[in-house]
Amino acid sequence: MGPKRFPIRLKLTVATLAPLFAATVLCGVIGISIINSRVVSQAQEKVRTDLNSARAVYESELDHIRDVVKLTATNPFTSMIIAQGDRRTLNSLLSPRMTSEGLDFLTAVDRNGQVVFRASNHGAFGDSKIADQIVARALRGEHIAGTEVIPPEELAKEGKNLAARASIQILPTRHARQRDEAVERAGMAMVASVPVRDRAGRVAGVLYGGILLNDNNELVDRIKKIVFEAVSYQGQDVGNATIFQGDLRIATNVLLTPERRAIGTRVSEEVYRRVIVNREKWVGRAFVVNDWYYSAYEPILNLQGVPVGSLYVGIMERPFQEMKREISLIFGVVLLCGSLIGLAISSFIASRLARPIKELETAARRITAGERKVAITVQTRDEIGDLASEFAQMTRTLAHREEDIQKLNRDLEQKVLDRTAQLEEKNLLLVKTQEDLVRAAKLADIGMLAAGVAHEINNPMAIIRGNTELLQMAIDEDDPNREEVDTIAQQVGRVERIVGNLLTFARQQQKELGTVAVNGLLDEILKQVGHQVPLAGIKVRRAYAADLPPLQGDGDQLRQVFTNLILNAIQAMKQGGTLTVATSRDSDAGTCTIAVGDTGVGIPLENLKNIFSPFFTTRSDGTGLGLAVSYGIVRDHGGNIRVESTAGRGSTFRVVLPLRQGVTGTGDSAATP
DSSP states (O other): OOSOOOOHHHHHHHHHHHHHHHHHHHHHHHHHHHHHHHHHHHHHHHHHHHHHHHHHHHHHHHHHHHHHHHHHHTOTTHHHHHHHTOHHHHHHHHHHHHHHTTOSEEEEEETTSBEEEETTOTTOOSOBOTTSHHHHHHHTTOOEEEEEEEOHHHHHHHOTTHHHHHOEEOOOOTTOOOOSOSEEOOEEEEEEEEEEEOTTSOEEEEEEEEEEOTTOOHHHHHHHHHHHTTOEETTEESEEEEEEETTEEEEEOOEEETTEEOTTOBOOHHHHIIIIISOOOEEEEEEETTEEEEEEEEEEEOTTSOEEEEEEEEEEHHHHHHHHHHHHHHHHHHHHHHHHHHHHHHHHHHHHHHHHHHHHHHHHHHHHTTOOOOOOOOOOSSHHHHHHHHHHHHHHHHHHHHHHHHHHHHHHHHHHHHHHHHHHHHHHHHHHHHHHHHHHHHHHHHHHHHHHHHHHHHHHHHHHHHHHHHHHHHSOTTOTTHHHHHHHHHHHHHHHHHHHHHHHHTTOSOOOOEEEOHHHHHHHHHHHHTTTSOOTTEEEEEEOOTTOOOEEEOHHHHHHHHHHHHHHHHHTOTTOEEEEEEEEEETTTTEEEEEEEOOSSOOOHHHHTTTTSTTOOSSTTOOSOHHHHHHHHHHHTTOEEEEEEETTTEEEEEEEEESSTTOOOSSOOEEEO
């Protein structure tokens, strides 16, 4: 039994439906992907806009506090009352204003920085506030409004119940940042400070006041009402707002339970690092207490510009997920209906097209049986009719073609023999070319990987170095921990050198062409190399070509190549020996050769083919990048590098470079045993 036979009608139907099905699937995948991305992007853009609105409400509250304090400070009697220290009059002036404007504290300070009167704590006065930024800057004539974190002892002075209000129990929650403290006692407050001037315009004192944000949900509820307009989903509020002190929620309308706000819960480690540590605005998908939200965070800075908290708004993710599911379902139903309609149309067209093709099949079977005069009855005015005419012509010429084919077969056999010999020769060349391409591709991939790794390491290493230097400055020389800190700094330097080698290997730096005097450059390296490795027992022999002209190249990169070769040669002669550095010139080829030889241990035969491979090293303290980097620099200059080595007798590296860029060196890099 032969393979299963499929009728032309089925094939035409499949041929018609396959593109339709592929297009339907592709459109479905792309459409659903676009729908998802658009919904997510719209949600994130909305929450970004909502954050801007929340920031405006927050700043509006700050402006209100500043206006209240400024209006009180500009009272023509305020400066005189503060100068006289009349606390009874100050009480009648400040206490009603503090109560009517909803402030938590309002305090008067004289020109020396001493507290004259606290409206929220009449018995606490006489202490100095000269060290506080909000007072010191106002005494210099500035009008200040901002956010500050107030220690618990200062809160106790400002108001008898403020310290108790600021105390918040820290609650453990899922995905939250970990903290050792169980209670947060400091308070974050919106404060404003205004200088009080006498009739001569001199600063006679300072008036400052503010609102404690800890467990004060009036502001976040106002933000929620303005931004989200009480929109709900399945009985739950879609949006919410929060004010964080550091990583701790101190005012929020996010609910921990239906009857309890999530005050005392914390933000995740990732958000804390991005918003508080890196001082960035962060917009994205985040798990908030007990559900996923499209969230936006913005740092809140104190008067010194240091992040002390953050402002948050968020929209529940579930309504958008439901929207995506509904739109995707509608889109899928539309595609399915279109596919069914296409199936019906395709089946009808395939049936009409298959009938004349069936007649051609019958005629072809008769010709196969030996007939040559077969009548073709297909008369359609399309490509099938043209096919019938050509089929009849084919029958007439078939006999002539058979004779021609036999002759061509004989000629073809001879041509095949000739071409086979040529192909064998070309195949040998192709194999060598493929090996070169594979090696180049491998080095390129490793270079890209090395560059990526180096760039990723550079950023954290810069932070580590900075913090290590701060530790060195903070720890005395005779401190028992100083040795460990110095060790960290040394190892950071070593990692930075390795990263530098990775970047050089990946050739992230463009070569800067200049004129390089090779003999002078080698002398400089030999003069300086003694500072890097000991030269005891090593004799240096120079054999320079006197007629060697300067070559065109990047002096810093070539210095790195020759330094690597000379250091490797010295390190190969641990028991002493002779280091030979020689130069020569090939005038006909327009090149010069630099040879670095040693009488050291030599390179084992099995290692010769790997010495220019990245990360290959036989030394425990090596990185395996020196020769790989040198190889890349030499090839980038249009040259080549070779090595000749005998185990136990030493090695010689020869670098051939063109005197002018654009002149290619002869041969590829090679290792010769």
